[in-house]
Amino acid sequence: MRLRLSGLALAVLAAITTVAQGAPASARPEPPTQVTPLGADFLWGVAASGYQSEGHAPDSNWSRYVAAGKTDDRYENSVDFFSRYQSDIQLAKQLGVKVYRIGIEWARVQPRPGVWDQDGLRFYDNVIEAITAAGMRPMLTIDHWVYPGWEVDRGGWNNPAIVDDWLANARTVVDRYAEADPLWVTFNEPLAYILNELRHGGLSPQSVPAMQDRIAQAHNTIYDYIHSRQPDAMVTSNVAYIPGAEDIVNGPLISKIAAQLDYIGIDYYYGISPDNLAGMTNLTELWKNPLQPEGIYYALQHYSRAFPGKPLYIVENGMPTENGMPRTDGYTRADDLRDTVYWLQRAKADGINLIGYNYWSLTDNYEWGSYRPRFGLYTVDVLTDPTLTRRPTDAVPAYTAITRSGGVGADYRPTHDPKSCSLVDAVASCTDPVTVPR
Numbered sequence: 001m002r003l004r005l006s007g008l009a010l011a012v013l014a015a016i017t018t019v020a021q022g023a024p025a026s027a028r029p030e031p032p033t034q035v036t037p038l039g040a041d042f043l044w045g046v047a048a049s050g051y052q053s054e055g056h057a058p059d060s061n062w063s064r065y066v067a068a069g070k071t072d073d074r075y076e077n078s079v080d081f082f083s084r085y086q087s088d089i090q091l092a093k094q095l096g097v098k099v100y101r102i103g104i105e106w107a108r109v110q111p112r113p114g115v116w117d118q119d120g121l122r123f124y125d126n127v128i129e130a131i132t133a134a135g136m137r138p139m140l141t142i143d144h145w146v147y148p149g150w151e152v153d154r155g156g157w158n159n160p161a162i163v164d165d166w167l168a169n170a171r172t173v174v175d176r177y178a179e180a181d182p183l184w185v186t187f188n189e190p191l192a193y194i195l196n197e198l199r200h201g202g203l204s205p206q207s208v209p210a211m212q213d214r215i216a217q218a219h220n221t222i223y224d225y226i227h228s229r230q231p232d233a234m235v236t237s238n239v240a241y242i243p244g245a246e247d248i249v250n251g252p253l254i255s256k257i258a259a260q261l262d263y264i265g266i267d268y269y270y271g272i273s274p275d276n277l278a279g280m281t282n283l284t285e286l287w288k289n290p291l292q293p294e295g296i297y298y299a300l301q302h303y304s305r306a307f308p309g310k311p312l313y314i315v316e317n318g319m320p321t322e323n324g325m326p327r328t329d330g331y332t333r334a335d336d337l338r339d340t341v342y343w344l345q346r347a348k349a350d351g352i353n354l355i356g357y358n359y360w361s362l363t364d365n366y367e368w369g370s371y372r373p374r375f376g377l378y379t380v381d382v383l384t385d386p387t388l389t390r391r392p393t394d395a396v397p398a399y400t401a402i403t404r405s406g407g408v409g410a411d412y413r414p415t416h417d418p419k420s421c422s423l424v425d426a427v428a429s430c431t432d433p434v435t436v437p438r
Contacts, residue, residue: 035345037406043356045099049144052365053081059149060107071369093134096403101139107148139183157211178230189240216256223260238265238315243272244423267316271295286320293339294418298425316360334398339414
């Protein structure tokens, strides 16, 4: 998922803007003239989800949304990671990353109640084995917004019994893969999950609070189970960071699972400031939403203050283009990546306990209804290229250089200046903005 800002969040941002414009001058120290590498232990990674990349999709809530005409594009076979996982994993290895995030698709491994598909499980056995053989650590997402068709027939997240069904699947996944020592993500972007279920009719409006409670119950229960099988496990449920309104939008769910988070997983994509509030209303043309690489610093700062000392991990970050065409704001994928990593290095140098970063995504994929938004380090023309050739973008050599050096060079300067009043961590980013030395 890439960030979709709600009307509520926009209203909050407008109110914050009024306060921020009268904020006192910055008290932040002068920026360092050089940045230091992130270190040998830093976890560079790439991310993907099951349904978005695998193809050969079994019956699920999302296959039914596509069949019902609720999406712009047919699913086809996406980028066919199902058949091409070995070569894709080798592409990740060549980047020099240490983590490869995938999803374990419930619909693929449990096609009917109480029935486990051994071929589906063996597929993930082989994928995880290939990841570890390539010298990377798997990051496994248990739920990336997709559940089996038979669960749809039972009412999906409207049905209280889905928690027990979900946990039966999750325990099976944990039992099978804990020995691979993965990093764990229980639910991908829970609030966005809820909003997409609402948008496509999988959830009734009156069931929204119940779905949030059920997600929290499922997360907290499987957290304990994971630790019973993998005592030193690292478990999270990543949030889609909402600029200017993070605590209002994601705070209620986070408060329900805060005691069962070993690290804080953050997905950061877009920034916002007083001059581009309207830019965040675009829900489909994601490439038009404003990029603010320095906002990733503020997002990390926000959670470092909310959870002092807790490890933080950027589970997803990247930039969208329209069908791989150049962006109108002039950002190239490589420049955006280097600028973002500069701010990661600044955050780490300022004492923020940042342990990892995943680029979303290794290849283009099915962006929840459309192939127009492209996020991949490798671009794939699903609708026009039957060979599904992976073509490298300029970010491939850029990321390879970053992973080998532990970041950008000591004298690097971002190609885009930070906003003087970014509202990503309002009002801190207006009262005490980051700056770049000149």
